[in-house]
């Protein structure tokens with residue numbers, strides 16, 4: 001049975017063919033270890049990385065390509081950011097929408113007594129009110145950490161307003177753009193973002209093992225890991241210059257070559273078109289079940305305030321069971337559970353079982369969604385009959 005993949009919020013699939021081609025080509029010809037003073041393969045690799053830093057800094061209107069740090073994924077980027085900038089005694093304002101990638105490292109720092117933490121609740125329909133962030137700021141607040149888009153509800157957060165607030169109060173702003181990079185426009189300069197964490201492997205269509213942390217020129221981050229950089233080896237400590245200050249060890253060069261190719265595909269598709277396509281597919285599903293009291297659609301109705309993520313529960317069947325049935329009997333891959341975001345599920349009243357999340361990507365079709373709708377209807381009717 002071929003798979004209908006609707007779990008693009010976890011990682012996008014399939015990848016554009018150019019990704020695989022670029023990775024094979026790179027592995028066959030250029031996969032030296034990047035180093036500024038090395039041989040031709042090392043130099044070719046370094047050039048590829050430099051070009052990718054420029055591509056990413058253009059895409060996100062970042063001030064300096066040298067402040068684009070390659071990471072393993074979004075989680076890695078967030079850890080480098082938090083552990084690099086936070087100091088003992090700092091207060092951090094964050095939100096109940098956060099993924100564990102943000103909330104767990106912050107909680108660990110709070111539990112260790114390094115920082116204090118305020119978690120601002122989202123509104124009932126899944127948005128953060130800038131006024132609530134403002135009210136949580138104290139004299140020791142140093143950082144606001146907020147997602148751009150909820151990975152549970154797809155709700156788009158007012159980062160412009162939160163960024164303006166952070167800038168007015170002299171605070172740093174960390175934005176988790178795991179779910180938005182590639183589908184929503186992001187300008188670090190206009191939105192006053194200081195630390196932008198992105199996944200290469202989600203809507204930016206790159207392979208797993210890719211991500212980046214982009215820094216504004218207001219950020220001074222200490223290295224979270226130290227080691228070789230391929231550059232000047234004579235110093236006993238990590239170099240002061242970015243990106244090498246925050247990059248230690250051999251990078252995922254093959255993955256990054258694939259990511260660079262994926263970014264060209266994104267330009268071809270056009271980020272606005274990707275969003276429109278995914279929203280259209282999401283609306284097809286929600287239209288099919290709106291008003292159906294046996295299928296509870298979560299989150300706001302207004303599609304203009306969300307990306308293409310749809311999340312729902314059914315009273316007659318648990319989310320995990322429903323997802324397993326969709327997989328085993330219909331070949332449809334969706335994600336059930338808490339989606340690594342327990343705080344918002346508590347607020348939605350869906351803790352601990354969570355919900356079922358459907359996340360279409362650029363290569364899904366109307367037919368994929370129609371097959372999902374038919375399958376959910378069948379399961380709904382049969383599970384009611386059984387229960």
Ligand SMILES: Cc1ncc(COP(=O)(O)O)c(C=O)c1O
Nearest residue numbers: 073074075099101151176178199
């Ligand atoms: C909002 C959000 N933040 C962070 C992450 C973690 O991303 P990664 O798997 O790239 O570490 C995810 C992954 O689903 C996410 O949705």
